[in-house]
Amino acid sequence: RGPDDEGYYTDFHASIGIRRLSIIDLITGHQPQHNEKEDIWIVFNGEIYNFKDLRTDLEGKGHSFYTKSDTEVIIHSYEEWGEDCVKKLRGQFAFCIFDSTKNILFLARDHMGLKPLYYYFDGNKFIFSSEIKSILAHSIEREVNLKSFSLYVSLRYIPFNLTLFKNILKVPPSSFLIFNLESKQINIKSYWDFNFNINRDKSASYLAKELKNLIEESVKIRLASDVPLGAFLSGGIDSSSVVGVMSKLMDDPVKTFFIGFEEGGPTNELEYSRLASEYYDTDHTEIVVKSASLPDLLPKLIWHHDDLVSDAAFIPVYLMANYAKEKMKVALTGDGADEVFAGYSIYYRKDYLSFAKYVPKDIYNLLLKFYDFIPSQKLRMALTYASQSKTEEDKFMRAILPLNDLSRIIPSQTYNVPEIIKKTFIKNLDIINQFTRWDLKYQLPNQYNMKIDKMCMAASFEARVPFLDKEIVSWSASIPSNLKLKNNIEKYILRLAMKDILPSEILKRKKMGFGTPINLWLKKELREISSQLLENLQKRKNIIQSKYVRLIKKNLIKKLFADQAWNLIMFELWYETFIENDGLNPINLN
Incomplete structure (x- = not known):
């Protein structure tokens, strides 16, 4: 997944290979690596932040090392502790160990799903990779998974172990997969989880001190690098907290990028980013994009997004990483704090339809029968919105298309996505923690983590995410939800922990989110191409209702339809790249 090195190992039973972005041990870190007897081999993508401590422990147990890399620590940890080696690791990782002594492949993915890992198995041939396009290079049969498509249309990402490809699956976060090369059997096990065992005995001030210590330690261990390192700085609470801690720990000014x-951007945080930069005296670079050259850029980025996510923020993430690599190769980011500390506006925004919960459900069911005859699209949307206001659970899922809407979009079997989400809920957990649990287990690893990882790797760049350290996530699951959201103040405990580090203007800010000017792009730069892509999609009647695509195409430049249009345009671009074409290169839209 990088331009710096490549390598492979092959025997009669298996072949493993790698493309490497070199961050740790630039001289002797070549992969694949092996143990002393050269009968256990590994390929590894990611970073292990506690590898030096593990190495000291393993050397004390008699293991010999021939490199200075974190990769070799994994293979000796596997020799020492077997499957339990993953429990010792602290970092972001996807790796495969070929154990020729047991004739197995041992694949593992990190605790929070920061690094992707996919596999294909047809009963005989087993293929794995960090990139789906590598699996497609083996000329496998390609077919859209219609259940996954239902989830994608509803959520803009695909949760669980699914992908848009029918026969390609994900290794879930905090899990390992063992493939027996003799019996051709797959066994997947979870090795870690965060548990909501709420501790109400500690005061808020005591917990804030605990959290501050955890954040400082998490940032500190992520500063290890043999290449230049810095941070992405938006001026929000999350990235400013990371940069504030970095500025305390580093001798030189932190290199920051905005x-x-x-x-056309809905939010422009330049003022706050500049304020934070001046406050921490960073070496700051501001990138203001006039034109993203999207007709040329989008095919390349969708090619890198082979596990499709339609969040338009993947574009600025790529652009920032691509600019930043001129000064550094690694950046710490503030991602993950919203999921860990209930930072999204859905948790605290005002309910404008509070009366809707008093309307009998039978009334909604009756009105929904006449949905297609309601002349105004705005009225139809308002009816759907109101019908999703009956319970607290429903309110949290208003952004998700209900079955009633989805059945008008997809001609084949559709799936009740809100009900699928509810089935993941656990007993005796309040509504805030119920949805932060969903965010952490299903949305984060399949949407936001993939956006960051894939776009940074597309630029040959590495992002590190201190807020998603397993120690911080486990700790956050143990605190009451009223310390995450208190009197409509989101991330309350984080603000309390960072009050002596953040400037007051940033400490008091509400979350803004990173806005991308989708509506402007659809009106200008992408208007002609978007119309053509939607016209192509309209012909795929086995996948989507042409009537719905016509509606979106007709209203393409209206802000009300921008998100839906973007969702479909990205899917069609993905479809033409990976289903109609071989997916080995980006397509040309010109």
Whole structure:
């Protein structure tokens, strides 16, 4: 997954290989690596932040090392502790160990799903990779998974172990997969989870001190690098907290980067990013994008997004990483704090339809029968919105398409996505923690983590995420939800922990989110191409209702339809790249 090195190992039973982005041990870190007897081999993508401590422990147990890399620590940990080696690791990782003594492949993915890992198995041939396109290079049969498509249309990402490809699956986060090369059997096990065992005995001030210590330690261990390192700085609470801690720990000024759009961006945080930079005296670079050259850029980025996510923020993430690599190769980010500490507006925004919960459900069911005859699209959307206001659970899922809407979009079997989400809920957990649990287990690893990882790797760049350290996530699951959201103040405990580090203007800010000017792009730069892609999608009647695509195409430049249009346009671009074409290169839209 990088331009710096490559390698492979092959015997009669298996072949493993790698493309490497070199961050640790630039001289002797070549992969694949092996144990002393050269009968256990590994390929590894990611970083292990506690590898030096593990190495000292393993050397004390008699293991010999021939490199200075974190990769070799994994293979000796596997020799020493077997499957339990993953429990010792602290970092972001996807790796495969070929154990020729047992004739197995041992694949593992990190605790929070920061690194992707996919596999294909047809009963005989087993293929794995960090990139789906590597699996497609083996000329496998390609077919859209319609259940996954239902989830994608509803959520803009695909949760669980599914992908848009029918026969390609994900290794879940905090899990390992063992493939027996003789019996051709797959066994997947979870090795870690965060448990909501709420501790109400500690005061808020005591917990804030605990959290501050955890954040400082998490940032500190992520500063290990043999290449230049810095941070992405938006000026929000999360990234400013990371940069504030980095500035305390580093001797030289922190290299920071900010990106914004000159025109049309819903939020422009340049003012706050500049404020934070001045406060921490960072070596700051501001990138203001006038034109993203999207007709040329989008096919390349969708090619890198082979496990499709339609969040348009993947574009500025790539642009920022691509600019930043001129000064550094690694950046710490503030991602993950919203999921860990209930930072999204859905948790605290005002309910404008509070009366809707008093309307009998039978009334909604009756009105929904006449849905297609309601002349105004705005009225139809309002009816759907109101019908999703009956319970607290429903309110949290208003952004998700209900079965009633989905059945008008997909011609084949559709799935009740809100009910699928509810089936993941656990007993005796309040509504805030119920949905932060969903965010952490299913949305984060399949949407936001993939956006960051894939776009940074596309730029040959590495992102590190201190807030998603397993120690912080486990700790956050143990605190009451009213310390995450208190009197409509989101991330309350984080603000309390960082009050002596953050400037007051940032400490008091509400979350803004990174806005991308989708509506402007659809009106200008992408209008012609978007119309053509939607016209192509309209012909795929076995996948999607042409009537719905016509509606979106007709209203393409209206802000009300921008998100839906973007969702479909990205899917069609993905479809033409990976289903109609071989997916080995980006397509040309010109």
